[in-house]
Amino acid sequence: MPVQQDMKKEKKAPSIWNTVFSVLLAALCLGLMGACVYIYRAGTAPGVDVLDRQAHFALAAKKVCSAALPFALLTFLCALAAGFLGGRAKEKRFSSMSARTKKMPGPEKKLSGYAYVFVYALALVLILLGILNGGLRDVLIKAVNICTECIGLG
């Protein structure tokens, strides 16, 4: 294929499913933004005690999830419908004239074989040192207990 030939542009009219899905997705995005504001305000409302704030946040989040879930499901089903029944998006047009790239770099820079051997030896030494000084045990202890901080439970 000649380098400067433009790729053939395939264009079909988008179907109603694409439109419906786009509208639903936009509404979902706006709704979620509103939900974030709602959750924040639920916890920081004037009458809420500081100690009860987290419970209010959680309750508001739960309400949002229950309300948003059917809508999200509907959006997902529309996405599936759009994917199978919808029209195709435009193919990306390519032209070498429009590509702005630097000239490719010079000869491939890579490490010599000895450098790779050295790096692997270094890695092996680090791993062995880690096993000897208890680093391996630390990783195991951390991994076999649920990290409540990591999953957002504080």
Place this chain on the structure above:
Amino acid sequence: MAKIADWFRRHAPDKRKLIQLYAAVLYNAHVKGFITGQIYTGRLKSLCVPGLNCYSCPGAVGACPLGALQNALAASSNRAPFYVLGILLVYGITLGRTVCGWLCPAGWMQELIYRLPTPKTEKSRFTRALSKLKYFILAVLVIALPLWNGLKGLPLPAFCKYICPAGTLEGAVALLIHPANGDRLSMLGLLFTVKLIVLIGLILFAVFVYRAFCRFVCPLGAIYGLFNRFSLLGVKVETSKCTSCGRCVHTCKMDVAHVGDRECIQCGECVRQCPEKAIRFKAGKWTPMGPEIKTDEEQIQKA
């Protein structure tokens, strides 16, 4: 029937998608955990998997390298984090960001979400500049904060705690939807709300922006990207055949300046696109994908 068969043939996943699926399944092979709601506690968890996979997922059979690194740095007042650094060095020098393109469940999920038929954003100078954000996140949230707090005796895996969407989705949601963990629901609070918003935001971004998390946020990709040019496995350009047409860079969805740089996830798409067949996917001297191209030394040796 022929139509259905033809549809399946046209929509069959390619090799890379299958390998991504296998990796995601392998990392979370502890199926019993999903049934009982308990995480795996075997000794295999001392080994870090290459990709981003939360070790609090009920199915996870290995440790997350990013979580392990933060905890190791947080404990560095007691012992140096040799083990995790050694593991990252092995993965980096062997695979580089091939992990991102082929072995990371988070990247795989983003690619699936990106297939939704919506308008897509194109890469630009802005996205290229934004791709530097992940190095900032690596420096501050993964290295500096855990180290600083660890030295004060207050361990803080900052990236895992405040941002990581894998922890929220694979850890929190996967655990909390199980009835056996109902007592943990009372622990939900502001932190979970923030993380859930971050997760939803990243999922929505992934619909419109190709691999938004990988390009702009993921510190593990940032680490592997540093090894990309030297990794044994990855895409390589035969400069003698390259005409600098730029098709590889133009069709690449990542923010690459040239093939194989720090932003390249070694997916191999450019191998298919190159009109001069100048790009190949190499593993040392073996070429799993692309034309067999011998270097000058190899041709002389053969002669």
